[in-house]
Amino acid sequence: MKKVFERPKSMFPVPTHYCPGCGHGIVHRLLAEVIDEFGIRERVVGVGPVGCSVFIYNYINCDMYEAAHGRAPAIATGCKRMHPDLIVFTYQGDGDLASIGTAEIIHAANRGENITVLFLNNAIYGMTGGQMAPTTILGQKTTTSPLGRSSKREGYPIRIAEMLATLEGATYIARVSVHNPKAIIAAKRALKKAFKIQIEGLGFSLVEFLSQCPTGWGMSSREATKWVEEKMIPCFPLGEFKVPRSEKPVK
Amino acid sequence: MxxxxxxxxxxxxxxxxxxxxxxxxxxxxxxxxxxxxxxxxxxxxxxxxxxxxxxxxxxxxxxxxxxxxxxxxxxxxxxxxxxxxxxxxxxxxxxxxxxxxxxxxxxxxxxxxxxxxxxxxxxxxxxxxxxxxxxxxxxxxxxxxxxxxxxxxxxxxxxxxxxxxxxxxxxxxxxxxxxxxxxxxxxxxxxxxxxxxxxxxxxxxxxxxxxxxxxxxxxxxxxxxxxxxxxxxxxEVRVETYLTEDAEIIIAAYGTVARIAKTAIKMLRERGIKAGLVRPITVYPFPYETFAKISEKVDNILVVEMSLGQMIEDVKLGVCGKAKVHFYGRTGGMVPTYDEIVTQIEKIVKEEVA
Amino acid sequence: MKSLYENVIVAGFGGQGVLFIGRLLAYAAMKEGRNVTWIPSYGPEMRGGTANCTVVISNEVIGSPVITSPNALIVMNNPSLDTFEPRLKTGGLLIMNSSLITREAKRNDVRVIKVPANKTASELGNDRAANMVMLGAYIAHKKVVTKENILEALKKYLGEKKMALFETNKAALEKGIEIGSL
The missing domain is CATH 3.40.50.970 (Thiamin diphosphate (ThDP)-binding fold, Pyr/PP domains)
Structure with missing residues (x-):
């Protein structure tokens, strides 16, 4: 019988701790597939965040660091400078990257560090129990914005991809989503491109994944994917925001 | 060389x-x-x-x-x-x-x-x-x-x-x-x-x-x-002892202050006061043993620091009540001078006699 | 080696090259196999707006690099004299730049040498070499280092870029030694 589907080799054969309907598992799988397809597992290094995906090292079978909250890009910098031949990625959530770690991500991008960043934006703090994130959208209720996020009280959601795309040091910046199969296929394409850019030594690449968090949002999985489509994407448009000079961005 | x-x-x-x-x-x-x-x-x-x-x-x-x-x-x-x-x-x-x-x-x-x-x-x-x-x-x-x-x-x-x-x-x-x-x-x-x-x-x-x-x-x-x-x-404990063999009073200091203390010790010895220095080189791990031993030989130890007293706590742990531990410190960027250290030691010696 | 313990504070305003001649002195002392410390105007000395450095030279291990009452003072301007004169050790040496210092020394328990440093340097064609005149007067008195070693230090610190200044600086040093030997 022909095998048509299998677990990526770069993933440990273990169940994840993620909630049903969460997007992290999908992004982990895309990551592992990309690593397998490039055949680079033995020279890939991951830097995990603090947040729901803190245990990413339990799932991806490569050398890994577990970083402090927000500092993954700095750790990746230290590692990449020591081993320029390794392929270094960070995996960070919205609290980690867009709140406590803003300085680190901006400056890693601006230095043009030859690393790849996987940024998972689900508009909420999942691990600590549903508090407001820097990417929480206006009107969204969280445990620390119980009346709904108000621009007057809490400011606006931060659009990381657009912001980083303004930096000359960044080579590739894209925003994708993992809320339906079509989006997932496009997400993988972007992630593969990001790794390719690093492998070719072209510089800093980041893919922002819009992801559903049914538990944090207090919805069913199905409602959550709909919410991504109807609420998140209008606030965080998908597309490529920065591409290598020789290319045209796909919107 | x-x-x-x-x-x-x-x-x-x-x-x-x-x-x-x-x-x-x-x-x-x-x-x-x-x-x-x-x-x-x-x-x-x-x-x-x-x-x-x-x-x-x-x-x-x-x-x-x-x-x-x-x-x-x-x-x-x-x-x-x-x-x-x-x-x-x-x-x-x-x-x-x-x-x-x-x-x-x-x-x-x-x-x-x-x-x-x-x-x-x-x-x-x-x-x-x-x-x-x-x-x-x-x-x-x-x-x-x-x-x-x-x-x-x-x-x-x-x-x-x-x-x-x-x-x-x-x-x-x-x-x-x-x-x-x-x-x-x-x-x-x-x-x-x-x-x-x-x-x-x-x-x-x-x-x-x-x-x-x-x-x-x-x-x-x-x-x-x-x-x-x-x-x-x-x-890994490292410590320098300076003129402690015959010392009757000990100064404890580290870093730059220890150098200043050495000059003070020379001046004190010219005045007939046998002072010596214990200088921790590793401040962690701390040379508790050295202080334990020296406190069996002397009655007074003056800790000098560019702070209002931090290393003194470790010195006290080492001395364990066997000698009196005194303190002199300057802070904020002010530096204890050898004259000041000499004055402090002379004061301690005078009080001992009295 | 003869026993030696010397300490000197060199003070002036920024740009008069007081740190520079302190370094020359320290380097020369090192060349002569002495222990030496050089500290710039850092620490409490920094207050008062004068640039200064402290040089300690000894055959023995140097204790304090910070000196309360120096054996010698080289002062280039009025504020430096005001700040450091009271601290000079009894019997110490006070070398003052009489080209710029407008008052007499107040201390009568020290040896005072007046050196018209700016005037002398100017006559030699290098206004900026007043510091070297002062250093010359100092080593003429204290003899803690030789002229040759100061010149070697000068070569090192001027470097190839500024070697053109060597001759006038050397002349200023020699003139200072002459004034100091009077």
């Missing part, structure tokens, strides 16, 4: 790091240690190394984390307020057992404080400035030559124990010029870094972390760290 060069403490620390095989520096400017990053920013590229001026002290210490985790000989340097910012990272580095060297050229505090010399970060350096109950090995040079020698040792000790090592200098040592010899030293045999991140080729993958959610596992991890600290206390 090699040729001597006249060099500031800050530059000497930079060159000593290069000679010790350090090839990575990550830091952020802060007075009075800027000559260290400035020096390394042109020296490291000459030897194929890497210098990054990070966006903050926080980023700098995590770049150190990343490079140390990848097996590099790596350092950072800063001064008091910057070292405070690095504390989180130092705790993670200690937790993940990564070898690195951190230089603190202390200035006055708290807060932004001033830029003048101080020893007010003793507690922070020796008692775990960050969270979670860890220790660094802390070396406190007193001269520019000693800064050079201790820098080399610092990298070896860091590798030997897989632990962060701090070189705790004060602003004077950084600014001062003295003739220095960069001695050729035999290469130490050190454990191979088979734990380091290098790509999981032909081996199970390596993982650098300080996260242990299982309490039993975390307890085991902490006990392992603790055993390491006990090992350091057994093997």
């Amino acid at each position: 090699g040729e001597k060069v006249l060099i500031t403490g800050n530059e000497a620390i930079g060159e000593a790091a290069i000679k010790a095989g350090c090839r990575f520096f990550f830091g952020y400017p802060i007075t009075p240690q800027n000559k260290i990053p400035e020096y390394l920013s042109y020296r490291l590229p000459q030897v194929g190394g890497c210098f990054i001026q990070a966006e903050s002290e926080i980023a700098a210490i995590y770049m150190v984390f990343g490079a140390a985790g990848a097996g590099a000989r790596v350092m950072t340097s800063s001064s008091s307020p910057g070292i405070s910012l690095k504390q989180e990272g130092i705790s993670y580095i200690a937790g993940a057992e990564l070898p690195c060297v951190i230089v603190n050229v202390m200035r006055g505090g708290p807060g932004l404080g001033g830029i003048l010399p101080s020893q007010a970060d003793y507690f922070q350096a020796t008692k775990g400035g960050g969270h979670g109950g860890y220790h660094m090995l802390v070396l406190a040079p007193s001269t520019v030559q000693e800064s050079v020698d201790l820098m080399t040792d610092a990298f070896d000790l860091a590798d030997k124990y897989r632990n962060p090592v701090m070189v705790l200098a004060d602003g004077y040592i950084g600014q001062m010029m003295e003739p220095v010899e960069f001695k050729e030293r035999p290469q130490k045999v050190l454990p191979t870094k088979n734990w380091a991140i290098a790509g999981a080729k032909n081996r199970p993958r390596n993982l650098i972390r300080s996260l242990y959610l299982d309490p039993e596992e975390l307890e085991q991890h902490n006990l392992k760290l603790h055993r390491k600290y006990l090992e350091m206390a057994k093997n």
Whole structure:
């Protein structure tokens, strides 16, 4: 019988701790597939965040660091400078990257560090129990914005991809989503491109994944994917925001 | 003997790091240690190394984390307020057992404080400035030559124990010029870094972390760290004793203050007061034994610091009530003078007679 | 080697080259196999707006690099004289730049040498070499280092870029030695 589907080799054969309907598992799988397809597992290094995906090292079978909250890009910098031949990625959530770690991500991008960043934006703090994130959208209720996020009280959601795309040091910046199969296929394409850019030594690449968090949002999985489509994407448009000079961005 | 060069403490620390095989520096400017990053920013590229001026002290210490985790000989340097910012990272580095060297050229505090010399970060350096109950090995040079020698040792000790090592200098040592010899030293045999991140080729993958959610596992991890600290206390204590053989009164001081105390001791001896000095070179692990022994011979010990009394607590632990422990300190960038130390000792001696 | 313990504070305003001649002195002392410390105006000395450095030279291990009452003072301007004159050790040596210092020394328990440093340097065609005149007067009195070693230090610190200044600086040093030997 022909095998048509299998677990990526770069993933440990273990169940994840993620909630049903969460997007992290999908992004982990895309990551592992990309690593397998490039055949680079033995020279890939991951830097995990603090947040729901803190245990990413339990799932991806490569050398890994577990970083402090927000500092993954700095750790990746230290590692990449020591081993320029390794392929270094960070995996960070919205609290980690867009709140406590803003300085680190901006400056890693601006230095043009030859690393790849996987940024998972689900508009909420999942691990600590549903508090407001820097990417929480206006009107969204969280445990620390119980009346709904108000621009007057809490400011606006931060659009990381657009912001980083303004930096000359960044080579590739894209925003994708993992809320339906079509989006997932496009997400993988972007992630593969990001790794390719690093492998070719072209510089800093980041893919922002819009992801559903049914538990944090207090919805069913199905409602959550709909919410991504109807609420998140209008606030965080998908597309490529920065591409290598020789290319045209796909919107 | 090699040729001597006249060099500031800050530059000497930079060159000593290069000679010790350090090839990575990550830091952020802060007075009075800027000559260290400035020096390394042109020296490291000459030897194929890497210098990054990070966006903050926080980023700098995590770049150190990343490079140390990848097996590099790596350092950072800063001064008091910057070292405070690095504390989180130092705790993670200690937790993940990564070898690195951190230089603190202390200035006055708290807060932004001033830029003048101080020893007010003793507690922070020796008692775990960050969270979670860890220790660094802390070396406190007193001269520019000693800064050079201790820098080399610092990298070896860091590798030997897989632990962060701090070189705790004060602003004077950084600014001062003295003739220095960069001695050729035999290469130490050190454990191979088979734990380091290098790509999981032909081996199970390596993982650098300080996260242990299982309490039993975390307890085991902490006990392992603790055993390491006990090992350091057994093997690495360094202390200088100066004119203590016949001493009737002892001054305890480290760093620049210890030098000033030596001048005071000469003056006191000219006046017939037999004073001696105990100078901790490692302030962690602390030479408790030396103080325990000396307190059986003398009745009075004067601790002198550029703070309002921090090392005195360790001195008291060593003395354990067997001698009176007195204190004299200046703070905020003011420096105790030898005249002041002489006056303090004379006062103690007079009170003893009375 | 003869027993030796000397300490000197060199003070002036920024740009008068007081740190520079302190370094020359320290380097020369090192060349002669002495222990030496050089500290710039850092620490409490920094207050008061004068640039200064402290040099300690000894055959023995040097204790304090910070000196309360120096054996010698080289002062280039009025504020430096005001700041440091009271601290000079009894019987110490006070070398003052009489080109710029407008008052007499107040101390009568020290040896005072007046050196018209700026005037002398100017006559030699290098206004900026007043510091070297002062250093010359100092080594003429104290003899802690030789002229040759000061010149070697000068070569080292001027470097190739500024070697054109060597001759006038050398002339200023020699003139200072002459004035100091009177």
